[in-house]
Amino acid sequence: xxxxxxxxxxxxxxxxxxxxxxxxxxxxxxxxxxxxxxxxxxxxxxxxxxxxxxxxxxxxxxxxxxxxxxxxxxxxxxxxxxxxxxxxxxxxxxxxxxxxxxxxxxxxxxxxxxxxxxxxxxxxxxxxxxxxxxxxxxxxxxxxxxxxxxxxxxxxxxxxxxxxxxxxxxxxxxxxxxxxxxxxxxxxxxxxxxxxxxxxxxxxxxxxxxxxxxxxxxxxxxxxxxxxxxxxxxxxxxxxxxxxxxxxxxxxxxxxxxxxxxxxxxxxxxxxxxxxxxxxxxxxxxxxxxxxxxxxxxxxxxxxxxxxxxxxxxxxxxxxxxxxxxxxxxxxxxxxxxxxxxxxxxxxxxxxxxxxxxxxxxxxxxxxxxxxxxxxxxxxxxxxxxxxxxxxxxxxxxxxxxxxxxxxxxxxxxxxxxxxxxxxxxxxxxxxxxxxxxxxxxxxxxxxxxxxxxxxxxxxxxxx
Amino acid sequence: xxxxxxxxxxxxxxxxxxxxxxxxxxxxxxxxxxxxxxxxxxxxxxxxxxxxxxxxxxxxxxxxxxxxxxxxxxxxxxxxxxxxxxxxxxxxxxxxxxxxxxxxxxxxxxxxxxxxxxxxxxxxxxxxxxxxxxxxxxxxxxxxxxxxxxxxxxxxxxxxxxxxxxxxxxxxxxxxxxxxxxxxxxxxxxxxxxxxxxxxxxxxxxxxxxxxxxxxxxxxxxxxxxxxxxxxxxxxxxxxxxxxxxxxxxxxxxxxxxxxxxxxxxxxxxxxxxxxxxxxxxxxxxxxxxxxxxxxxxxxxxxxxxxxxxxxxxxxxxxxxxxxxxxxxxxxxxxxxxxxxxxxxxxxxxxxxxxxxxxxxxxxxxxxxxxxxxxxxxxxxxxxxxxxxxxxxxxxxxxxxxxxxxxxxxxxxxxxxxxxxxxxxxxxxxxxxxxxxxxxxxxxxxxxxxxxxxxxxxxxxxxx
Numbered sequence: 001x002x003x004x005x006x007x008x009x010x011x012x013x014x015x016x017x018x019x020x021x022x023x024x025x026x027x028x029x030x031x032x033x034x035x036x037x038x039x040x041x042x043x044x045x046x047x048x049x050x051x052x053x054x055x056x057x058x059x060x061x062x063x064x065x066x067x068x069x070x071x072x073x074x075x076x077x078x079x080x081x082x083x084x085x086x087x088x089x090x091x092x093x094x095x096x097x098x099x100x101x102x103x104x105x106x107x108x109x110x111x112x113x114x115x116x117x118x119x120x121x122x123x124x125x126x127x128x129x130x131x132x133x134x135x136x137x138x139x140x141x142x143x144x145x146x147x148x149x150x151x152x153x154x155x156x157x158x159x160x161x162x163x164x165x166x167x168x169x170x171x172x173x174x175x176x177x178x179x180x181x182x183x184x185x186x187x188x189x190x191x192x193x194x195x196x197x198x199x200x201x202x203x204x205x206x207x208x209x210x211x212x213x214x215x216x217x218x219x220x221x222x223x224x225x226x227x228x229x230x231x232x233x234x235x236x237x238x239x240x241x242x243x244x245x246x247x248x249x250x251x252x253x254x255x256x257x258x259x260x261x262x263x264x265x266x267x268x269x270x271x272x273x274x275x276x277x278x279x280x281x282x283x284x285x286x287x288x289x290x291x292x293x294x295x296x297x298x299x300x301x302x303x304x305x306x307x308x309x310x311x312x313x314x315x316x317x318x319x320x321x322x323x324x325x326x327x328x329x330x331x332x333x334x335x336x337x338x339x340x341x342x343x344x345x346x347x348x349x350x351x352x353x354x355x356x357x358x359x360x361x362x363x364x365x366x367x368x369x370x371x372x373x374x375x376x377x378x379x380x381x382x383x384x385x386x387x388x389x390x391x392x393x394x395x396x397x398x399x400x401x402x403x404x405x406x407x408x409x410x411x412x413x414x415x416x417x418x419x420x421x422x423x424x425x426x427x428x429x430x431x432x433x434x435x436x437x438x439x440x441x442x443x444x445x446x447x448x449x450x451x452x453x454x455x456x457x458x459x460x461x462x463x464x
Numbered sequence: 465x466x467x468x469x470x471x472x473x474x475x476x477x478x479x480x481x482x483x484x485x486x487x488x489x490x491x492x493x494x495x496x497x498x499x500x501x502x503x504x505x506x507x508x509x510x511x512x513x514x515x516x517x518x519x520x521x522x523x524x525x526x527x528x529x530x531x532x533x534x535x536x537x538x539x540x541x542x543x544x545x546x547x548x549x550x551x552x553x554x555x556x557x558x559x560x561x562x563x564x565x566x567x568x569x570x571x572x573x574x575x576x577x578x579x580x581x582x583x584x585x586x587x588x589x590x591x592x593x594x595x596x597x598x599x600x601x602x603x604x605x606x607x608x609x610x611x612x613x614x615x616x617x618x619x620x621x622x623x624x625x626x627x628x629x630x631x632x633x634x635x636x637x638x639x640x641x642x643x644x645x646x647x648x649x650x651x652x653x654x655x656x657x658x659x660x661x662x663x664x665x666x667x668x669x670x671x672x673x674x675x676x677x678x679x680x681x682x683x684x685x686x687x688x689x690x691x692x693x694x695x696x697x698x699x700x701x702x703x704x705x706x707x708x709x710x711x712x713x714x715x716x717x718x719x720x721x722x723x724x725x726x727x728x729x730x731x732x733x734x735x736x737x738x739x740x741x742x743x744x745x746x747x748x749x750x751x752x753x754x755x756x757x758x759x760x761x762x763x764x765x766x767x768x769x770x771x772x773x774x775x776x777x778x779x780x781x782x783x784x785x786x787x788x789x790x791x792x793x794x795x796x797x798x799x800x801x802x803x804x805x806x807x808x809x810x811x812x813x814x815x816x817x818x819x820x821x822x823x824x825x826x827x828x829x830x831x832x833x834x835x836x837x838x839x840x841x842x843x844x845x846x847x848x849x850x851x852x853x854x855x856x857x858x859x860x861x862x863x864x865x866x867x868x869x870x871x872x873x874x875x876x877x878x879x880x881x882x883x884x885x886x887x888x889x890x891x892x893x894x895x896x897x898x899x900x901x902x903x904x905x906x907x908x909x910x911x912x913x914x915x916x917x918x919x920x921x922x923x924x925x926x927x928x
Contacts, residue, residue: 034780095782101678159780186684200683204781213745214565217896218768219664219867222796223760224740226750229769229791230704236694237701276688281677281787285821286690296687304682305693306784307775312792316498316623317668317829318559319794319867320770320896323745327693328776330783332686357749365781403683403783432681432784 004146008137008451015137020443022052023129026091027109027118033069033092033159041107042069042155045091049132049153056136058151064171066163069155073174076135077148083380083462084148086177086417087135088407089128089184090157093120094432101434114440121438122429124184128153130424130443131183134450146458150177154407157184160204160366161406168414178462179380179418180411181453186425188269188399190439193392195384195399196421198298198373201333202404203342204306207232207350208361212323215311221321228325229310231358235350236327239303244288246303250345256336258299261376265398266294279428298400301342302332328365332402339368372408372419380420383460387422387452391445401427422453468610472601472915479601484907486516487593490555491573491582497533497556497623505571506533506619509555513596513617520600522615528635530627533619537638540599541612547844547926548612549918550641550881551599552871553592553648554621557584558896565898578904585902586893588648592617594888594907595647598914610922614641618871621648624668624830625870632878642926643844643882644875645917650889652733652863654903657856659848659863660885661729662762662837665797666868667806668770671696671814672825676787679775685785692789693774695822699814700791703767709752710767714809720800722763725840729862730758743892762864765806766796792829796866803832836872836883844884847920851886855913865891886917 001009012019026048030041046063049072054061058074069092077084096106096119104110109118116126131151138145152175156162168175188194211226241247258266273293277284287296310325312318331342347362354360374381388396401421408419424446430436465473476483490512494505510527513536518525522538533556541548560570560583568574573582580590595615602609616639620626632639652658675690705711722730737757741748751760774789776782795806811826818824838845852860865885872883888910894900 034782035778037779094784095776095778095780097776097778097782098679202683202783204783211746211750214894214899215562215897216744217867218766218770218794219666219796219865220891220895221744221761222766222768222866223755223764224737224748224751224757225744225746227768229772230700233697233700233769233772236697240694273688280680280685280689282675282689283821284688285819286675287688291687293688297685300687302682302686304686304691304783304785305697305775306682306782307777307786308693308697308789309773309777311769311771312559312561313771313773313790314499314559314561315501316559317792317794318498318561318770318896319666319668319768320558321768322771325772326777328781330682330781332683355749357747401683402686403681427684430678431684432782433679435678 002455004142005451005455007141009448011137011141012447019133023126024109024116026129027116027120027125028107030107031092031120031155032095033156035095042092046070046072046155049091052132053151057139064167066166068163071152071154071167073152075150076145078144079146079148079458081462082147083457083460084150084177085457086175086180087131087149087151088180088182089131090124090154091128092155092158093123094158098434103435115437116440117435117437119436121436122425123431123436124157124425126438126443127183127423127425127446130446131450133447134454137451138454146454150175157406160202160369161410162367164407164410165414168410172415175415177417179420180407182405182407182419182421183423185401185405185421185423186427187423188427190426193388193394193396195388195396196401197381197398198335199371199401199403199405199408200298201337201339201369201371202330203333203339203368204330204364204366205343205346206363206365207235207327207329209325210323210359211357215323216321218319218321225321226355226357228322231355232310232325232327235353236305238353244286246301248345248349251342252301253341254336254338255301255334258295262299266292268397269294269399297402299334301334301337303329305329332404333371335371335373337371339370343368369404369406370409372405372412374418374420378418378420379460383453383456384420384422387449387456390452391449422449466919468606469915469919471605473912475601475605476911476915483597487590488573488580490593491580491584491589492571494571495556495584495619496559497620499559506556510534510536510619513555516596517615521603528631530630532627535616535618535631537616539614540609542608543610543612543922545926546611547921547924548614548641549921550639550644551595551613551615552644552646553595554588554618555592556619556622557587558622562898567899579901580904581899581901583900585900586889587895587900588621588889590902590907591647591887591889591910594910595914597911598918601915602918610918614639621870624833625874626831628871628874629878632874636879639879641881643884644871646869646871646883646885647887649865649869649885649887650891651887652891654890657852657858657860659852659860660865661845661862662799663835663865663867663869663872664762665801665803665833665835666794667797667803667832668794668828668830669807669810670827670829671699671791671793673789674787674823675821679787680785682783682785689785690819690821692786695819696774696789696791699817700769702817707753708750710765712809712813715806716765717805718800718802719765719798722759726763730756732861733758733863761866763798765798765801767793769793796868797835799835799837801835803834807832833868833870834873836869836876838882838884842882842884843924844921847917847924848884848886851913851916851920854916855909886913
């Protein structure tokens, strides 16, 4: 360990209680981007970050507007000749429903058994807090950073990062860097050490079916009249075969098969399927034939119903023929799939199968995102690997992430940047589900790792 | 018209404004039996009826307890030698949701265009009010009735009349009569005059699917894990073939084909399918092949999804794999089908098709009801036909009712009574749907008809 890093570590140890308290206050801010009812929480979270970036000594601190929830920006660019990192995280979180399944309220962060339980604790508030805290520590101890850093904390990751393309187009110089380092993304497991090298894409649709002008009494009208939830059920049932293989024509166009290196990385992980299923309380068997479990999680496309509703869903019964039924569906995409083409294939498949006596509307609710993979020889990937080895004592295995980081595809396209990931979330932390949590041990490891990343990259040559 | 009937008609004309005002107050009482949130409204509606039956001069007025919502009872049995009618209606109503589709609030009865708009206006509060008002008028004018009458107004019709078997078993003597006359059931259309001679049965089930111990992030877990709404969709889709024919083994066991008389009655009605579909804003084509429209409405079994729900259904998106999905389904039954056997056939069909990696629970939520038909030669059916001819100027056509009158099967089994129907609801009055209404013209016709029914039956020989 170098002396500058040791000094930062010491500062971290002394300031840990305050950093953690501030993190809990940040997590308690209910910043749900998808639901307008949380607009005040979104604004409060952005303000909190804005104040913090200024307080720790970043410059150019400002909100960047892409038409929706604003992104928070700040920079420190005094390391002439050193590389520039664009540090990425997101301050928005998923909706907390179903509330009744939370052991403690989702926006009252609670520490139990060495974990912070709250919505957003893992995705992505603690991981981004760690990155910002490493900047704070370096600046507090040394009055400077060993690298140039720009921080971009967006508020629309959970709704497809809709405003980021506009922000990137309007602020190319402000965001210019050598690489994007994502504090979002997470680790595969707490052990062994791993680094993410690819993520899946995402397409989201809503499907609406109508069969009559109004709900109808099932006795007075039942027989000659269509049933909207039944029509919807048949349409959804026709998207897969009985072995859970997607049967939508054109859906797989462009999909790349995993490489030998991909299979080798997955085999090296020594993954235990029994533990995976036991943890989530599910039985094995739903996987499509011929696909391995990790391939299924990281590289294969999916087609899920995220929500379905129609007719009477209250207490007791109601003998109604519902006139409408609705579903939210989304697909994770594998490498090579084009999001717009996937959406079009689904639209065409459903439209070809809806009976003539029903009305179907399919709408794409968020911009799609392609899958992303960082090149195997990227020098910043090497730097991240060295940092992880320093903190965890072993070279990290390469793993995929089944989730989607819209930022990666966008940063590549708009700014020409590759993405490396240094996030201390772990994939088992009930992300997007009740009782989301973050490990306090990850908080300490993450502070160490981000401190070392700044030092490692500071020793690398800059772009010019 | 006889002098006694003319005198009652005159009283009706003079008292119509008060009778109508009282009816509106009755309808305004929110008596939703299926939802415990309306318990106070249920109790208030029963009290209101109890007070009214006593005030108009019935005896033995009391609440009858079958374990759930109580039934209201009253009797006048001073017509020695005359037949005894058991007059039936129900004071409970369907839930008013979806509230946003009502033009005026469901429990604020509003008169527009000669119609009363409110939940329960047609099913069954106005029809039962007409029957009770005819008793009030006869007693007010003549101090007596020409027949013996027992009134049974239950509070659980919309939840399968769960308590009626217990009430009938405990009060056989109190309910002893020559025939049950139902103020529930309704007419096919306002014109031509019709009389109901059969009704369909009903079986209701809830279907629950579980695929994991909790909701899961679709990125972190999507691929090897089952999706509960998708499993439910496939199960529901497998209940019919593509032509909407039910394909559940054993479902049709015992179903009787319509008779020549049934087909003749349906042909005589001169039914217009185009108007039927235009009225409900639906396109034709959903009917199973080879079945006529009226047969489909009155005599064929159905299998409907009444409600479906699972996962995230709020604003925006949520990339979750729902661990649970649910559906309420119900079947209208044709003559000869056994409700328990139908429920068992559905249970077996679904259980045989659920994948081994999902958990299925099917529960029957209400007691089933068989279909019912009154014998063609029933003397009280003749009396009802004569009454309708007097009021409407033409002999009524026989029609079926696609809905279910649990009382008919129960009265036959427990009390040995056939059921005839004299209800002034019309099948097009948005029953069980938003903007339910009742025609004020039916209010006047109904008062005339019930007045004449008492006179007609008074001229018939009694059982003793």
